[in-house]
Amino acid sequence: MEQTPDDVSESAARAARDLTVVFNRLRRRLRSVAGDEDLTPPQVSALTLVGKHGAATASALASAEGVRPQSMATTLASLDRAGLIHRNPDPDDGRRQLVTLTEAGRERIEGDRQARRRWLARTIEERYDEDERRTILDALELLERLTQS
Numbered sequence: 001m002e003q004t005p006d007d008v009s010e011s012a013a014r015a016a017r018d019l020t021v022v023f024n025r026l027r028r029r030l031r032s033v034a035g036d037e038d039l040t041p042p043q044v045s046a047l048t049l050v051g052k053h054g055a056a057t058a059s060a061l062a063s064a065e066g067v068r069p070q071s072m073a074t075t076l077a078s079l080d081r082a083g084l085i086h087r088n089p090d091p092d093d094g095r096r097q098l099v100t101l102t103e104a105g106r107e108r109i110e111g112d113r114q115a116r117r118r119w120l121a122r123t124i125e126e127r128y129d130e131d132e133r134r135t136i137l138d139a140l141e142l143l144e145r146l147t148q149s
Contacts, residue, residue, distance in 0.1 A: 019143075033119040034112035039082075042067070042075045047084055047101070051109040055098040057090065084108060 049064055062072035076099060079085045084105035090096040
């Protein structure tokens with residue numbers, strides 16, 4: 001059995017363990033709903049990052065993802081072969097390339113996002129009554145504090 005640190009209550013330690021398990025399961029389920037199974041997690045992450053932030057260099061993407069530049073280069077090469085990204089010379093530094101989404105890449109991200117939201121909303125509607133949905137919303141409000149500094 002896991003030890004609880006002396007300065008953390010048993011309920012806090014249990015909440016942390018359970019939240020991590022539930023979050024990981026939900027993330028895997030959402031990935032399967034979105035059809036991300038043909039892309040690796042690093043590919044999905046890189047594609048999403050380019051979609052959020054626009055044109056970026058491979059080194060900037062590697063830094064943002066916390067991976068080696070060589071790993072990002074491999075990931076980007078596969079996304080390029082799949083027709084999901086473009087790589088064009090950086091107008092400010094011809095030695096570098098800027099990565100952007102192709103139309104197929106944009107459609108992929110948006111389609112996956114919509115599929116995840118539809119599945120999640122439909123599942124919440126089907127499995128929880130109105131009081132339970134309000135409880136979920138209250139819990140999410142509390143969990144939001146975890147994301148704040």
